[in-house]
Amino acid sequence: MMRMLRKASWSQIGMPAVLVGLVVVFGAINPNFWSATNVTNVSRQISVLALISIGQTFAILSGGIDLSVGSLLALVSVVCAQQMLEVGVAGGVVAGVLAGGLAGLVNGVLIAKARVPAFIATLGMLVAARGVALTLSGGLPIAGLPREFLVVGAGNWGPFPVPTIIVAAAFVVAYVTLSRTRFGRYVYAMGSNEEAAVLSGINVAKYKTLVYVVSGLFAGIAGVVLTSRVISGQPTLGEVQELHSIAAVVIGGGRISGGVGGIGKTLMGVLVLGILSNGLNLAQVSSYVQNIVIGAIIVGAVYIDVAGERRRRGSTVTS
Amino acid sequence: MQVITERPLLEMKGIDKRFPGVHALNDVSFDVHPGEAHVLLGENGAGKSTLIKVLSGTFPPDSGDIRLDGQSVRVGNPHDAQVLGISTIYQEFNLAPDMSVADNIFLGREPMRRHAPGIVDRKALIDQARKLLDSLDTQIAPEMIVSQLGVAQQQMVEIAKALSLDARIIVMDEPTAALTSHEIDRLFETIQELKRRGVAIVYISHRLEEVRAVGDRATILRDGACVGTVLVAETPLDELVRMMVGRDLKDKFPKIHVEPGEEALRVERLTRKDVLRDVSFHVRRGEILGIAGLVGSKRTETARAIFGADKLDGGRIHVHGRRVKINSPADAIRNRIALVPEDRKRHGILAYLSVRENITLSALSQFSRGGFLDIQRERTRAQEYASSLRISTPDLERRAFSLSGGNQQKVVIARWLITNAEIFLFDEPTRGIDVGAKVEVFQLMGQLLKRGAAIVMISSELPDILGMSDRILVMREGRVGGEFERQEATEEKILTCALGGATYAVDASSGAHVS
Numbered sequence: 001m002m003r004m005l006r007k008a009s010w011s012q013i014g015m016p017a018v019l020v021g022l023v024v025v026f027g028a029i030n031p032n033f034w035s036a037t038n039v040t041n042v043s044r045q046i047s048v049l050a051l052i053s054i055g056q057t058f059a060i061l062s063g064g065i066d067l068s069v070g071s072l073l074a075l076v077s078v079v080c081a082q083q084m085l086e087v088g089v090a091g092g093v094v095a096g097v098l099a100g101g102l103a104g105l106v107n108g109v110l111i112a113k114a115r116v117p118a119f120i121a122t123l124g125m126l127v128a129a130r131g132v133a134l135t136l137s138g139g140l141p142i143a144g145l146p147r148e149f150l151v152v153g154a155g156n157w158g159p160f161p162v163p164t165i166i167v168a169a170a171f172v173v174a175y176v177t178l179s180r181t182r183f184g185r186y187v188y189a190m191g192s193n194e195e196a197a198v199l200s201g202i203n204v205a206k207y208k209t210l211v212y213v214v215s216g217l218f219a220g221i222a223g224v225v226l227t228s229r230v231i232s233g234q235p236t237l238g239e240v241q242e243l244h245s246i247a248a249v250v251i252g253g254g255r256i257s258g259g260v261g262g263i264g265k266t267l268m269g270v271l272v273l274g275i276l277s278n279g280l281n282l283a284q285v286s287s288y289v290q291n292i293v294i295g296a297i298i299v300g301a302v303y304i305d306v307a308g309e310r311r312r313r314g315s316t317v318t319s
Numbered sequence: 320m321q322v323i324t325e326r327p328l329l330e331m332k333g334i335d336k337r338f339p340g341v342h343a344l345n346d347v348s349f350d351v352h353p354g355e356a357h358v359l360l361g362e363n364g365a366g367k368s369t370l371i372k373v374l375s376g377t378f379p380p381d382s383g384d385i386r387l388d389g390q391s392v393r394v395g396n397p398h399d400a401q402v403l404g405i406s407t408i409y410q411e412f413n414l415a416p417d418m419s420v421a422d423n424i425f426l427g428r429e430p431m432r433r434h435a436p437g438i439v440d441r442k443a444l445i446d447q448a449r450k451l452l453d454s455l456d457t458q459i460a461p462e463m464i465v466s467q468l469g470v471a472q473q474q475m476v477e478i479a480k481a482l483s484l485d486a487r488i489i490v491m492d493e494p495t496a497a498l499t500s501h502e503i504d505r506l507f508e509t510i511q512e513l514k515r516r517g518v519a520i521v522y523i524s525h526r527l528e529e530v531r532a533v534g535d536r537a538t539i540l541r542d543g544a545c546v547g548t549v550l551v552a553e554t555p556l557d558e559l560v561r562m563m564v565g566r567d568l569k570d571k572f573p574k575i576h577v578e579p580g581e582e583a584l585r586v587e588r589l590t591r592k593d594v595l596r597d598v599s600f601h602v603r604r605g606e607i608l609g610i611a612g613l614v615g616s617k618r619t620e621t622a623r624a625i626f627g628a629d630k631l632d633g634g635r636i637h638v639h640g641r642r643v644k645i646n647s648p649a650d651a652i653r654n655r656i657a658l659v660p661e662d663r664k665r666h667g668i669l670a671y672l673s674v675r676e677n678i679t680l681s682a683l684s685q686f687s688r689g690g691f692l693d694i695q696r697e698r699t700r701a702q703e704y705a706s707s708l709r710i711s712t713p714d715l716e717r718r719a720f721s722l723s724g725g726n727q728q729k730v731v732i733a734r735w736l737i738t739n740a741e742i743f744l745f746d747e748p749t750r751g752i753d754v755g756a757k758v759e760v761f762q763l764m765g766q767l768l769k770r771g772a773a774i775v776m777i778s779s780e781l782p783d784i785l786g787m788s789d790r791i792l793v794m795r796e797g798r799v800g801g802e803f804e805r806q807e808a809t810e811e812k813i814l815t816c817a818l819g820g821a822t823y824a825v826d827a828s829s830g831a832h833v834s
Binding site: 180181182183185188189191192193195196197198199200201202203255259260 | 626628647648649651652658660665666667668669670671672676680681683684687690691692694734
């Protein structure tokens with residue numbers, strides 16, 4: 001048993017243990033933690049982070065990063081709201097998602113074809129997308145969206161919140177894509193060793209571009225959900241969300257330089273962040289202090305992973 | 320050779336080290352005297368590196384005794400080792416590439432100005448560095464930036480650094496791996512000089528030819544245990560091989576003769592600006608075309624160009640008599656061409672993918688429909704290839720980095736077998752793998768030939784080229800320098816052709832300069 005524990009990695013044993021621990025402790029501190037209202041609240045609150053973290057998982061697994069997803073939320077929100085007022089709810093939703101995908105395509109072409117480092121290309125997009133959102137909206141919120149659009153962010157389907165169902169569906173699609181498709185395998189391959197991937201005949205430029213389109217599309221879906229939750233187009237949404245999504249990926253056990261990680265792990269990271277913030281709120285810990293805790297968790301999780309990796313690598317001695 | 324009478328400077332006694340699931344060192348002992356070079360010889364995975372990591376304080380041993388001048392010492396971390404006068408020069412140098420040579424030598428111990436503590440005395444720094452470098456008879460100026468130096472010069476900087484630390488024991492881990500033969504000779508001279516100064520050298524190698532040139536004694540390790548310690552001058556090479564491998568390697572080159580069939584690959588006047596010029600050759604089914612040449616003769620570039628990894632400016636490629644356009648590795652793979660690259664870690668293995676995923680990576684279309692993978696079928700097929708190549712791994716889901724060099728090489732070969740490749744470009748297929756695995760790789764080539772494959776084998780090991788090739792192409796500065804039939808080829812002829820009258824150094828690993 002001890003040996004098993006020693007061999008198992010942080011993300012296999014440690015992370016679920018932390019999650020269970022958090023739930024038990026918060027449940028003990030405040031009985032409301034377990035209430036149906038609170039559980040559905042948490043699942044609503046984390047929906048946007050969950051969606052952009054899925055896209056971020058693709059980017060990081062492939063050996064890149066997508067810093068633009070936070071700003072894309074704002075861009076998508078503005079585009080979605082404006083189009084909704086013009087052509088109706090469905091048109092707005094589609095336009096919003098496509099705006100995310102299009103921005104992702106720009107990222108992808110810059111990274112894969114022009115060979116701008118992902119960090120720089122998406123940093124540029126982070127700044128520029130925010131600028132586009134502010135320009136399109138004149139810096140003002142876009143109000144007066146149709147009431148029926150509320151259902152996306154605030155509605156229920158049976159006992160389940162609609163955003164939670166969207167997230168669940170997105171996770172399933174992403175999980176299957178990463179673990180059961182060629183594209184998914186190539187994402188891991190590029191992140192593990194890009195040069196070897198090229199020499200194995202993988203069209204790296206094509207699949208890399210696709211990675212950022214995927215990330216952009218998930219940011220698009222997230223932006224639409226967020227727009228519904230605030231029932232307006234907001235050019236200031238999503239600040240620093242890109243950093244939270246990166247945190248979710250690495251807390252779950254994703255390797256920041258690619259090749260290791262997965263959708264399940266990211267889900268765990270998102271849950272830890274969401275439950276932590278909710279539980280601390282219920283325990284009336286100030287949001288200032290919450291930031292300190294979350295910061296420590298990000299570094300701590302990666303530290304444990306790195307330390308474990310070193311230990312396991314030590315066991316594979318070469319001459 | 321000197322007579323060894325005095326007390327050993329360093330003794331390692333009964334060193335034991337376990338990692339989870341591996342008994343890395345099992346009761347290993349050796350000693351080294353002042354002014355002696357002691358070679359630690361063994362195949363990859365024998366425990367050489369672990370042993371020196373114990374000595375350098377990277378891995379504290381589980382049990383055992385390290386003695387300096389007969390006194391038991393504790394080497395708990397690399398700093399302890401430094402204080403004790405033990406310096407290790409790893410294959411990957413510990414130098415700051417963007418700083419000057421002098422800064423690197425005295426990094427962290429810069430001489431300070433006498434009246435202004437905290438301010439580095441640049442003049443003293445440069446002077447002291449120069450003195451050290453001159454004493455090693457190098458041409459390196461202390462002001463030079465490390466990244467502008469060649470590998471051999473960087474190694475000299477490391478040695479100078481060790482001397483500046485008053486090292487009494489210098490450990491060198493495969494120091495010749497990246498050197499040309501001229502540079503190797505220089506290194507050996509430096510080692511002699513260090514010995515004259517009374518420095519003890521611990522020299523790690525799996526190259527037998529070097530043992531003679533360097534060592535006074537050799538300790539042979541196998542599977543983490545000492546096989547024995549021998550006086551190098553009195554031990555024949557065959558005996559050393561037997562001790563390393565644990566069996567007689569009767570046939571180091573299991574060359575089989577297959578009647579060559581039709582032409583499989585023909586390249587005509589391949590040209591890439593400033594790299595390749597008018598490279599033409601062909602290879603038939605059932606035939607191995609060896610490509611020899613010095614380091615820098617652009618053999619790797621030739622293979623990469625054929626494989627579509629680098630763009631060509633001119634030339635034609637014919638596969639089975641048909642002209643083909645190859646603009647990417649994917650094009651090459653479609654034409655049943657495979658490249659087993661020289662630098663396995665950088666270009667071959669995907670370290671974080673599993674063995675299964677590594678094997679099937681280039682052939683996923685066989686296991687997918689509409690982009691979806693049939694993992695069960697993938698696993699079955701990967702298992703077939705892993706078994707037939709005898710890839711040694713506990714299971715296929717292990718990440719590839721946990722495999723030994725020889726097994727990683729087999730994984731890369733399996734990746735191509737599964738694509739049904741028929742033309743194999745092997746670039747230094749035996750580099751960094753041990754004697755046993757080397758024979759297996761050669762046997763595998765034989766099997767490929769029997770199945771009608773054509774093989775192009777680039778190698779810097781002349782014995783390999785001579786032992787395995789049906790024809791030999793010699794490259795020189797991006798061109799074809801000559802071609803030899805198997806029967807007429809000799810080391811001398813190939814070397815003369817490779818040198819082409821120029822005074823370039825012979826490649827390090829050719830083995831032609833020693834033995």
